[in-house]
Amino acid sequence: MNAKLLSREVNKGTGAPVIGVFAPCDPRIDQASRERSINIVKSAAQKLASKIKQPDGKAVEIVYSDILIDAESQADQVARQFKEAGVNILVCVPDTWSFPQLTTLSLMAHFPKDTPINFTTGNSAPRPGVVYTHATAGAIAQFGKLTHINVGKWPDTGQSPEMDDQTLGNLVDWCYAAITFIGLRGRRVVVFGHDSMGMETALAHVLETRNQFGLEITRLDMKLLSDMLQKESYDKEELKKLRLWLEGHAKDRIELPELEKDSELLDKSLALYLIVRDLMVELDAVGGGFMSQLEWGSDSRAIQQPVADIMESLFNSTFDHNGPKPVIPFATEADVQALLTQLFMTWLSGGNPPLFMDFRKVWEKDDLIEFTKEQNLPVSKEDDWIEKGFVDGVNSGSASFDWAALPGSDEDTIMSKISFPKAVDYFYYLGNSVHYISPGGIEGIAARLAYSSLSGMFSMVWDEAKTVELPHDIAQAIRQTANPTWPHTFVVPKYASMTEYKQYAPSNHFHMTWGLKPARLQFWMDFTNVLSITPWQARPAFVEGTDRPVPLLHLINGGEVNTKRLKLGR
Structure with missing residues (x-):
């Protein structure tokens, strides 16, 4: 027999998340109950197909089998069907009792x-799929595999029962965590420059990131970008298009005091976006980062280069001069743990834009009363934002344009709220920053990934959060206390007190993604063995209807932290 030469054509969908839906059954059960089980499988698959998407907006492939698994032969048959279809995520929807070892x-x-598996079942008594779920999940936990169960609700009777909205919602949250876990394995991010400004909290933990998340970190020198700018290695016609697009939205808000010099700098900063974008496409990267300081634009001994603020903002936005596009999470200052935080949360949210911020000044109630009094600014002590306080989230780069307006706003509305002033003066070569003040009422999760060499583990410090909108004069006054040319987002955590927030920040940067639910983040942390850190005294250990139920594997192994350490052999 001769060896087979493979085609040079590659299916780019290979390895992408594929969800397989199936059900076990008991061969002794009547035909009507068997037909009902098949209908549940089909219904669950169809519902997921309409709910789950990848960050680029493409649908996640959902397949199902109408072969009920009664025993080993059917288990082998369905497994081989699934493997041929590329299934790497399993969803079991049992409606009847069956025998765990013979089936799932x-x-x-x-x-x-480590293949993710979920058991979603109705809490029904006639043919107790819930009994099968508990029996099988218990067996799986005993041999050390993670599984999640979703004991929900669908009618006990009828041939075509459908799960209720809460049951479906819980399953959808789990699926987003699973596709993030599976979909990012074997992918890569690209980071330009070395360790971020000497920030040890931003290091590229290459081996640990590869081992824990299956992600590769490609590291390129900033000299490549400098050389490509000098050689003008970009499409000059596209640069004109990008410049015209930006001017079309904000010409009167682009600050160019020395017109010829500053216009050239703006072009270079826009060209930088085109150069980095093309490099990332070439490398099939899902995210990026750029060191900038100090060598790029802040060291007077070197040839200064333009600031990269607009470039970083464009990557993190849902559109550019070519129209709608997927968000490509991008971190300023080559902050790799920021990049990973943004990347994971963007995927978990289905592609929502991340916000990169300095954990700048924490404004507590007493600070705000004193400040507004000094500034002769009227304020009501009953306002929510003054009662609890907020963080002024502000940074020069990575500020997604989308955060200038409410979620769902169109491109024109968003861009009408953004200005491009001259950058702050310690960037010697200068260029243009991105500036806006985010509106209030944006809800999501604010978080930051951390790493410890003592445990060899990653952790996520997180809380639910919302933005608040301050009265115009107060917002402008607070803006002036920090960097007035940078974006500002006023963030209020849900459970953390301001004292806790100040003391427990794992870095000087933190990140927020809207529309991200705690359960999705928690499911993902289960898959990836990331420790969940919520040291807020006001937050219960379990918030029903918000948190995912703790997996049985954690319960029988001494809790989440101990289980995750055991899984890593710590």
Whole structure:
């Protein structure tokens, strides 16, 4: 037999998340109940197909089998069907009792141990799929594999029962965590420059990131970008298009005091976006970062280069001069743990734009009363934002344009709220910053990834959060206390007190993504063995209807932290 030469054509969908939906059954059960089980499988698959998307907006492939798994032979058959279809995420929707080892356990033997599996079932008594779920999940936990169960609700009777909205919502949250876990394995991010300004909290933990998340970190020198700018290695016609697009939205808000010099700097900063974008496409990168300081634009001994603020903002936005586009999470200052935080949360939210911020000044109630009094600014002590306080989130780069307006706003509305002033003066070569003040009422999760060499583990410090909108004069006055040319987002955590928030920040940067639910983040942390850090005294250990139920694997192994350490062999 001769060896087979593979085609040079590559299916780019290979390895992408594919969800397989199936059900076990008992061969002794009547035909009507078997047909009902098949209908549940089909209904669950169709509902997921309309709900789950990748960050680029493309649908996640959902497949299902109408072969009910009664015993080992059917388990092998369905497993082989799934493997041929590229299934790497499993959803079991049992409606009847069956025998765990003969069914799902035999199917799982065909897949890697870390394959995500979810059991979603109705809490029904006639043919107790819920009993099967508990029996099988318990068996799986005993041999050290993670699984999640979703004991929800669908009608006990009828041939075509459908799960209720809460049950479906819980399953959708789990699926987003699973596709983030699976979809990012084997992908890469690109970071330009070395360690971020000597910030040890921003290091590229290359081996640990590869081992824990399956992500590669490609590291390129900023000299490449400097050389490509000098050689004008970009499409000059596209640069004109990008410049005209920016001027079309904000010409009267682009500050160019020395017109010829500053216009050239603006062009270079826009060209930088085109250069980096093309490099990232060439490398098939899902995210990026750029060191900038100090060598790029702040060291007077070197040839100064333009600031990269607009470039970074464009990557993190849902549009550019070519129209709508996927968000490509991008971190300023080559902050790799910022990049990873943004990348994971963007995927978990289905592609929503991230916000990169300095954890700048924490304004507590007493600070605000004293400040507004000094500034002769009227304020009501009953306002929510003054009662609890807020963080002034502000940074020169990575500020997604989308955060200038409310979620769902169109491009024109967003861009009408953004200005491009001259950058602050310690960037010697200067260029243009991005400036706006985010509106209030944006809800999501504010978080930051951290790493410890003592445990060899990553953790996520997080809380639910919302933005607040201050009265115009107060917002402008607070803006002047920091960097007035940079974006400002006033963030209020849900559970953390301002004292806790000040003391427990794992870095000087933090990040927020709107529309991200705690359960999705928690499911993902289960898959990736990331420790969940919520040291807020006001937050209960479990918030029903918000948090995901703690997996049985954690309960029988001494809790989440101990289980995750055991899984890593710590």
